Amino acid sequence: MSTLTNLTLKIWRQDGPTGQGRFESHQIPEISDEASFLELLDILNERLIEEGKEAIVFDHDCREGICGTCSLMIDGQAHGPSKGAATCQIHMRTFNSGDEIVVEPWRAAAFPVIKDLMVDRAPLDRIIEAGGYITAPTGGAPDANLIPIPKPVADASMDAAACIGCGACVAACPNGAASLFTSAKIAHLNLLPQGQAERYKRAEAMVEKMDEYFGSCTNHGECEAACPKEISIDNIAIMNVDYLKSKFKNRKLLDR
Amino acid sequence: MTITLDSKIPDGPLADKWQNFIANERLVNPANKRKFKIIVVGTGLAGASAAATLGELGYQVEAFTFHDSPRRAHSIAAQGGINAAKNYQGDGDSVHRLFYDTIKGGDFRAREANVYRLAEVSVDIIDQMVAQGVPFAREYGGLLDNRSFGGAQVSRTFYARGQTGQQLLIGAYQQLARQIGLGNVKLWNRMEMVDVVNIDGRCAGIVTRDLMTGEFSSHSAHAVVLATGGYGNVFYLSTNAMACNVTGAWRAHRRGAAFANPCYTQIHPTCIPQADDFQSKLTLMSESLRNDGRIWVPKNPDETRRADQVPEDERDYYLERIYPSFGNLAPRDVSSRAAKRMVDAGQGVGPLKNGVYLDFAEAIGRLGESTIRERYGNLFDMYERITGENPYEVPMRIYPASHYTMGGLWVDYELMTTIPGLYCAGEANFSDHGANRLGASALMQGLSDGYFVLPYTISQYLSEWLNKPIPDASHEEFRKVQQEATDRFKGYMAIGGTRGPDHFHRELGRIIWDYCGMDRNAAGLEKALSEIPALHEEFKKDLKVTGSDTNVNQTLEKAGRVDDFFELGMLMCKDALNREESCGGHFRSEHQTDEGEALRNDDDFAYVSAWEWSGDMANPIEHKEQLEYEVVHFQTRSYK
Numbered sequence: 001m002s003t004l005t006n007l008t009l010k011i012w013r014q015d016g017p018t019g020q021g022r023f024e025s026h027q028i029p030e031i032s033d034e035a036s037f038l039e040l041l042d043i044l045n046e047r048l049i050e051e052g053k054e055a056i057v058f059d060h061d062c063r064e065g066i067c068g069t070c071s072l073m074i075d076g077q078a079h080g081p082s083k084g085a086a087t088c089q090i091h092m093r094t095f096n097s098g099d100e101i102v103v104e105p106w107r108a109a110a111f112p113v114i115k116d117l118m119v120d121r122a123p124l125d126r127i128i129e130a131g132g133y134i135t136a137p138t139g140g141a142p143d144a145n146l147i148p149i150p151k152p153v154a155d156a157s158m159d160a161a162a163c164i165g166c167g168a169c170v171a172a173c174p175n176g177a178a179s180l181f182t183s184a185k186i187a188h189l190n191l192l193p194q195g196q197a198e199r200y201k202r203a204e205a206m207v208e209k210m211d212e213y214f215g216s217c218t219n220h221g222e223c224e225a226a227c228p229k230e231i232s233i234d235n236i237a238i239m240n241v242d243y244l245k246s247k248f249k250n251r252k253l254l255d256r
Numbered sequence: 257m258t259i260t261l262d263s264k265i266p267d268g269p270l271a272d273k274w275q276n277f278i279a280n281e282r283l284v285n286p287a288n289k290r291k292f293k294i295i296v297v298g299t300g301l302a303g304a305s306a307a308a309t310l311g312e313l314g315y316q317v318e319a320f321t322f323h324d325s326p327r328r329a330h331s332i333a334a335q336g337g338i339n340a341a342k343n344y345q346g347d348g349d350s351v352h353r354l355f356y357d358t359i360k361g362g363d364f365r366a367r368e369a370n371v372y373r374l375a376e377v378s379v380d381i382i383d384q385m386v387a388q389g390v391p392f393a394r395e396y397g398g399l400l401d402n403r404s405f406g407g408a409q410v411s412r413t414f415y416a417r418g419q420t421g422q423q424l425l426i427g428a429y430q431q432l433a434r435q436i437g438l439g440n441v442k443l444w445n446r447m448e449m450v451d452v453v454n455i456d457g458r459c460a461g462i463v464t465r466d467l468m469t470g471e472f473s474s475h476s477a478h479a480v481v482l483a484t485g486g487y488g489n490v491f492y493l494s495t496n497a498m499a500c501n502v503t504g505a506w507r508a509h510r511r512g513a514a515f516a517n518p519c520y521t522q523i524h525p526t527c528i529p530q531a532d533d534f535q536s537k538l539t540l541m542s543e544s545l546r547n548d549g550r551i552w553v554p555k556n557p558d559e560t561r562r563a564d565q566v567p568e569d570e571r572d573y574y575l576e577r578i579y580p581s582f583g584n585l586a587p588r589d590v591s592s593r594a595a596k597r598m599v600d601a602g603q604g605v606g607p608l609k610n611g612v613y614l615d616f617a618e619a620i621g622r623l624g625e626s627t628i629r630e631r632y633g634n635l636f637d638m639y640e641r642i643t644g645e646n647p648y649e650v651p652m653r654i655y656p657a658s659h660y661t662m663g664g665l666w667v668d669y670e671l672m673t674t675i676p677g678l679y680c681a682g683e684a685n686f687s688d689h690g691a692n693r694l695g696a697s698a699l700m701q702g703l704s705d706g707y708f709v710l711p712y713t714i715s716q717y718l719s720e721w722l723n724k725p726i727p728d729a730s731h732e733e734f735r736k737v738q739q740e741a742t743d744r745f746k747g748y749m750a751i752g753g754t755r756g757p758d759h760f761h762r763e764l765g766r767i768i769w770d771y772c773g774m775d776r777n778a779a780g781l782e783k784a785l786s787e788i789p790a791l792h793e794e795f796k797k798d799l800k801v802t803g804s805d806t807n808v809n810q811t812l813e814k815a816g817r818v819d820d821f822f823e824l825g826m827l828m829c830k831d832a833l834n835r836e837e838s839c840g841g842h843f844r845s846e847h848q849t850d851e852g853e854a855l856r857n858d859d860d861f862a863y864v865s866a867w868e869w870s871g872d873m874a875n876p877i878e879h880k881e882q883l884e885y886e887v888v889h890f891q892t893r894s895y896k
Contacts, residue, residue, distance in 0.1 A: 016807065034531040042536055042758070045811075049756035054803040055811050059324065062497040063537050064638065066422055067328045082641070089641050114468065115808040122445070125325050129437035133430035134389045138309040138707050141380070141387035145344060148398025158391040158416060161423060165327055189389050 004092055005030045008100040009044065011056055017112050017120075023102075033093040037080065038063060038070065040092060057116040063088040065228060068164030071171070072117055073104040078168035078226040086166060086228040106171035110178070110213040121167045123213035124181060131205035132185040134194050147193050160187035162229045169223035169231075175215035180223035182210045183239035184231045190242055200246035207243045259514050259868045261881045264668040265369045270887045271352075274373045277669070278712060282719040289314035292718050295462055295477040297449045297504055299326030301421075301699060302682025303483030304428040305706030311435035313711060318475065319432065319441055322448040322467060322499065322813075327429040330485060330497040331682075331702060334421025335542035335635065337403060337413035338385075338699040340378040345402050349410040351375045358697060359888050361407040361587055362662070362690020363840035363856060365517070367864070368885050369669055370687045377708040378700050382414055384707060388427040392416050406543055407587040407694040407895075418542055418635045424699055428706070448813065449504050450741045452480065452511045452678065455733045459678035460726065463738045465745065467813060470806045472742050474729035478721055479677045479714055482508060483706065486661035486683035488521065490821045490828065491773070492765020494658035495527055495540040501817035502824045505665050505684050510823075513673040514866035514879060516666035516686035518824065519832035522693055522841045523774050524659030525591035528642055528652075529611035538657040539642055541614070542635055543695040546584045548619035548628065549652070551575050551591075553612050557602035563613055563651045574598060582895040589692045589841050589854075590895055592656035596774050597852070599655065611653035620648065656774060660698060662689040662841060663831075666866040666881070670713035671705060674866075677717060681705035686864070691840025748815040749805050753798030757814040760795045764788065764818070764825055772829050777845045781833040785826065789874065792822040823873045830867075830876060837861045858890045 007028040014021035031040055038060050045055040061069040065086040072087045074080030080090045095101065103117065111119040161184070169180035186203050189195035195202070217236060224233040266277040284292065292315050296307040299321040307319040323329065341354040355375035359366055382400075386392065392414050393401040402411040416423040435441040444464070451463040453474065461476035484504030488494040509515045526541045552573045554566050574594055576583040586594070595612050604610050620628050625648060629636070636647045643653070665673050665680040667687050673680050682702040689697065727733070767787050771780035795818070803809040838847040838854035839861070847855045868877040 032532050032534075035534065036536070039534060039536050043534055046756050046758055049800055049802050049811060050754060052800075052802060055756075057808050057810055061323070061328055061499050062330065062333045064333060064539050066333050066419065067330070067497060069323065069328050084637070085641060089638075091641070091644075093644060118808060121324060125327075125433065125436075125443075125445075128430060128433040131437075133434040134387065135434065136384070136387040136389075136431075137312045138305075138384060138431075138711065139380075141383035144342070144382045144386040144392075145399050149394055150398050151394045151396050154391050154394040154398075157389075158423075161391050161416075161426065162419065164422075165325065188391065192389050192391065194387055194389050 002033050003030050004033055004095060005097045007031065007095070007098070010100060010102045011117070012104045013056070013116050014113050016115055021113070031092055033091065035092045036063070036088060037074070037090040037092065038088050057118045059118050060088055065089040066164060068166035071106050071119060071166055071168070073107065073171060075102050078106070078172040079228050084228060084230045086164070106167055108170045108176040109215070110170065110176060111167060124165055124167060124178065126213070127178065127182055127206050127209050128185065130209035131198070131202040132189070134189055135198060149193060153191055157188050157191045160184045160191070160231065160235050163231055164229055166228060168226045168228060170214065172222040172226035173215065174220055174222065175218060177217040178210050178214040179217035179236045179239065180227060180231055180233065182206050183235035186242060187235040187238045190238065200242060200249055203239060203242035204246040207239065259512070259674045259866070259879055261514070261666065261674070261866055261879055262668060263367065263881060264670055266669065270368060270372050273369050274376055281712060281716050284715045284719050284722065286314055288722055290316065291722070292316065293318065293477040294479050294481065294714065295320065295475055296481045296483060297462065298329065298483035298485060299429070299432065300329030300331035300483060300485060300682060301425055301428055301702030302706040303329070303481070304425065304432045305703050306481055306483060306681055306710045307441050308428060308431035308435050309707055309711045310714070311440035317435070317441040318444065318477070320444045320447050320449055320464060322446060324445055326432055326443065326445070327426060329425060330500050331425045331699065332422045333497065334699055335418045335540065336405065336544040337415035337420045337696040338381065338424065339405065339412050339696040340382045340414060340700065341375055341412060342379055342382060344400060345411045347410045349412050353410065354378060354412065356888060357408050358688070358694060359690065360893055361692055361694035363692055363854070363893055364690065364858065364862065364888070364890050365839050365883065366688055366690030367883060368887060373709065374688050374701060374704050377704045380708055381700060381703045385424060385427050388431060390416060390423045390427045403544055403547060404585065405695040406546065406585050406591070413696045415544070418544070418632060421699060424703065428703070449484070450507065450816065451737050452508045452675070453734050453737045454511055454675055455727050455731060458676040460731070461729060461734065463734070463741050465741065468808060470809065472738050474734035474738050476727060476729045476734065478718055478726055479679060481679040481681055481710060482665065482684055483681045484684045486664065487824055488658045488661050490765070490825050491658040491769050492762050493530065493535060493538050493769070495524060495538050498537060501820065503817050503820045505680070506820040506824055508665060508673065508675065508678060510869050512675050512869070513678060514666040514868055515663070515827060516864050516866045517663035517831065518828040518867070519772065519835060519842050520662035520691045520840060521658060521828070522588060522660040522662060523592045523656040525588055525595055525656050526614060526654045527657035527659070528639065529606055529608065529655040539638065540657070540659060541639060541652060541654060543588065545614060545632060545635060548631065549584065549614040549616050550618055551584055551612055551614055553598045553603040553605060563605070563615065564617065572603070579895045586895045587692060587694060592774055593843060595656055606653045611655040613651040614654045615651035616647065617651070660693055662686065662691060662693055666864065670716060671710055672717065679710060679714065681710055691842055745805060745812060745816060748799060748801050748812060751797065751799045751801070753800045755798055755800055756811060757799060757801070757818045760791065760799065761818045761821065763791055764821060767791070768825050768828065772832050775843055775845055776832050778833060781829045784829045785833070788822060788826050788829065795819070795822065826873045827867055827876055831865055834865065834878065835861060
C-alpha cells in the first residue's frame with residue numbers, strides 16, 4: 001500500500017441542463033492507492049461540504065461495476081483508463097503522483113447534462129420499451145427444460161446480455177450512436193429460441209427507436225474499446241442483419 | 257392506529273394452504289381491474305416483477321424508483337444464483353426439502369406457511385424467467401445447469417455466470433419496460449418516496465420528492481406496494497449499493513406499519529476485507545466460490561510466509577475441521593462467526609490481519625484453470641481489480657460484511673403490512689428467511705413475492721373497494737403529510753452545522769457494527785442505546801447540507817436517509833437486547849453452547865417481534881406473533 005501525492009482534479013461543473021459549464025480545479029495533497037476513484041470524489045465532496053461549498057454531483061451506486069449507474073469521462077476516456085472496468089472499478093493505483101486528471105460527464109447529444117457530472121440516459125430505457133423484451137406474461141410459461149438451448153448459444157446470448165446499460169458506448173462514439181447498446185440487447189434475445197417469435201419485429205422497433213435519439217454508426221469501434229463489459233462489436237452485425245431482414249420479410253403476411 | 261397481528265394463514269394442511277387460498281380468494285374481474293390504481297415503490301426484483309405483472313393483469317400501475325432507470329436497483333448485484341426445487345439433478349430435491357432447508361437455515365424463526373409457499377412457487381420462477389430469455393447456464397446437452405450452495409445438500413441453484421441477479425433483474429425490468437411501452441405502467445424515475453399517507457384507517461397513497469427539482473408531490477392509490485429493499489447500509493460499510501436505505505420501510509413504520517425482527521441481519525462470510533478508513537463500501541465475493549475454494553488460516557498467528565509457502569500441516573481448514581459434513585459450505589451465519597473467531601484469535605491474514613484465506617489452488621490443480629475461469633472468471637477479475645492481487649496465483653482474502661437484512665416490515669400471509677392497503681415485498685419485508693437467509697434465496701423471494709404472490713393476494717383487498725370512491729391527492733391529509741415532508745427537508749438545509757451526512761453515517765455505522773454486528777451482548781447493546789441518541793442529537797445540531805433544495809442535491813438526499821438510519825439503529829439494538837437467545841444472524845454471546853454455537857431458546861422466543869412506533873425512538877412497543885409449527889419440529893441446527 002502506498003500513497004499518491006499532489007494530484008490535481010479538473011472537474012466539470014454545470015448548474016443545470018441549460019447552465020453554462022466550466023472546469024473547476026481541486027488539489028488533492030495525498031490519497032492512498034487503495035482508494036477507488038469514486039472514493040477520491042467522496043473525500044473531495046466531504047471537504048467541499050465542510051468548506052460550505054456545494055458537493056459535486058455524480059451518478060454512482062453499486063460500486064462493483066454491475067449497476068451501470070456511474071458514468072464519467074476520465075482524461076477523455078469513458079470509464080477512465082482501465083480496460084473492461086466501469087468508473088467505480090478504477091483504483092488510484094492506476095494513476096501517478098503529480099497527475100492532473102480531467103473529469104467530465106458523458107458527452108452525447110442524447111444525454112443532456114442534468115447537473116455537474118450527471119446526465120440523463122432515459123433514451124436507453126425508451127429503446128428497451130420499444131421491443132427489448134420477450135412477450136411472456138406471468139403464469140403461462142412451460143417447463144424451463146422443455147427447450148434445450150445448446151451451450152454455445154446460451155453463452156453467446158449471455159455475452160451480449162452482460163451489458164450494464166451505462167451508456168459508455170454512446171459517450172465514446174464520435175457520432176453519439178447507441179448501436180452497441182441496442183445490438184447487445186437485440187443479440188441477447190434474438191439468439192435464443194425463446195426470442196424467435198418477435199425476432200424481426202424487435203429488431204425493427206428497437207433500431208427505429210434508437211434512430212430517434214442517437215447518431216448513426218460508422219464502425220469506428222470506439223464503443224467496444226470503452227465498454228466496461230467488453231461487449232463485442234459483432235453484435236452490431238447481428239443487429240444490422242436482423243434489421244435488414246425485417247425490412248425484406250413480409251412480416252404482415254407471416255403474422256397472419 | 258392500533259396494531260393487531262393477524263397472519264391470515266389459510267386453512268388446510270401445510271402443502272395445500274396456498275392452493276386453498278387461490279381457490280377461495282376474492283377476485284376482481286378483468287373489466288374492473290382498470291378501475292384500480294396501484295403504486296409500486298422500488299423497481300428491484302420484487303418491485304419490477306410486481307409492477308409488470310399487475311400491469312399485465314390490467315390494473316393501473318404507477319412505479320416509482322429513485323434511480324435514473326428501473327434497471328439500476330441493487331438486486332442487480334446478486335452474484336451466485338437462485339434456488340428452485342426443480343430436482344433437475346435427480347439428487348433428492350423436492351418442494352418439501354427446499355421448504356425444510358429454508359426453515360432450518362432460518363433457525364426456526366420464519367413463518368411455516370410463507371416458507372412453504374415460497375418453495376412451492378420457486379419452480380414457476382425458473383420457468384417464467386427462462387421464457388423471458390434469461391440466459392441461465394446450461395450443460396452441453398442444452399439443459400439447465402445447477403450448482404450447490406450453502407446450507408443445502410442438493411444442487412438446486414440456477415445461475416447465469418456470476419451475474420444471476422443482473423440477468424434476473426434485466427428479465428423483470430424488460431417485462432416492466434414492455435408494460436411501460438404499452439402504457440399500462442407509468443414510470444416515475446428519480447423520485448424518492450418520503451412518506452406514506454393513511455386516511456380512514458387505510459393506506460391512501462404516498463408523498464414523493466423529485467430528486468431533480470426538489471419538488472414534493474402526493475400520489476393517491478387504492479393500494480401501495482413497498483419493495484424498497486433492505487437496511488444493511490445502517491452499518492455504513494456493507495455490500496449494499498451506496499443508495500440503499502431504510503426510508504421507504506421506516507416512514508411506513510412511523511405511520512403505523514409494524515417493523516419485525518430488526519435485529520436479524522446477515523453478515524456475509526465472503527467479502528473483500530476493508531483496506532482503509534475512508535472505504536465507502538465493501539464488495540461481496542459470491543458464496544458460490546465456496547463450492548471450489550477452501551477456507552483456511554495459518555495455525556501460527558505469527559505466520560509471515562506467503563500463503564503458498566505455508567505447508568499443509570500448518571494450515572487450519574477450520575470449517576472442514578469443525579463442520580465436517582458441510583465443510584466450506586456451512587451456512588452464512590455459521591461461517592461468518594467462525595471467521596471472526598479466527599481473526600479475533602490473531603490468526604487473520606493480509607496487511608491488516610483482518611481476513612481469512614479462500615484458496616483455489618487445490619481446485620485449479622484438480623479441474624484446471626480454464627474450468628475455474630469459466631465458473632468464476634468475472635469474480636476473480638473483480639477481486640484482482642480491487643485488491644491488485646491475482647487469485648489464480650494467491651488465495652483470496654475474505655472477511656464477513658453486512659449483506660442482507662432478514663428483518664423488515666411485518667406482513668401477513670397476503671404480504672399486507674399492519675396498515676390495510678399497504679403491502680411490502682422482497683427484502684423490505686420480514687417474511688421468509690427467519691433469523692438467517694440461505695444463499696440464492698433472496699432472488700427467489702423477491703421474484704416469488706412480485707410475480708406469484710402479490711398479484712394473487714392484492715385482489716383480495718381491492719375487491720372490497722370496487723366502485724367505492726377513494727380520497728385523491730388533494731385531500732387535506734395528503735396536504736398535511738406533504739407539508740411535514742417539505743418542512744423536514746427544509747430543516748436539514750437550515751441546520752447549518754459543520755459536518756456532512758456521511759460523517760454521521762460512518763459514526764453510526766461504527767456503533768452498530770461494534771455492538772449489534774456479528775457478536776452481541778447486553779452491555780454492548782446498552783452502550784449503543786445510549787450512544788446512538790447522543791449522536792443523533794449531534795446530527796440534528798451539527799449537520800451541514802450545502803447546495804440548494806430546488807435542484808439535484810445528493811447531500812440532502814443522504815441527510816434524509818441517515819436520519820432514518822438513526823431511528824432504525826435504535827430499534828435494531830432494542831430488538832437485539834430484548835431477544836435473550838442466539839438464533840441465526842443474531843448471536844448473543846451470553847447464549848451459546850460450550851462449543852460456541854448459537855443457543856436458541858424455543859420456549860421463550862419462538863415468536864416474531866413486531867415493533868410499533870410510539871413516537872419516541874427510545875420506547876417502541878413490542879407485539880408478538882407466536883410461531884406455530886405444524887410440520888417441522890424444533891431441532892438444534894447442526895451442520896457438523
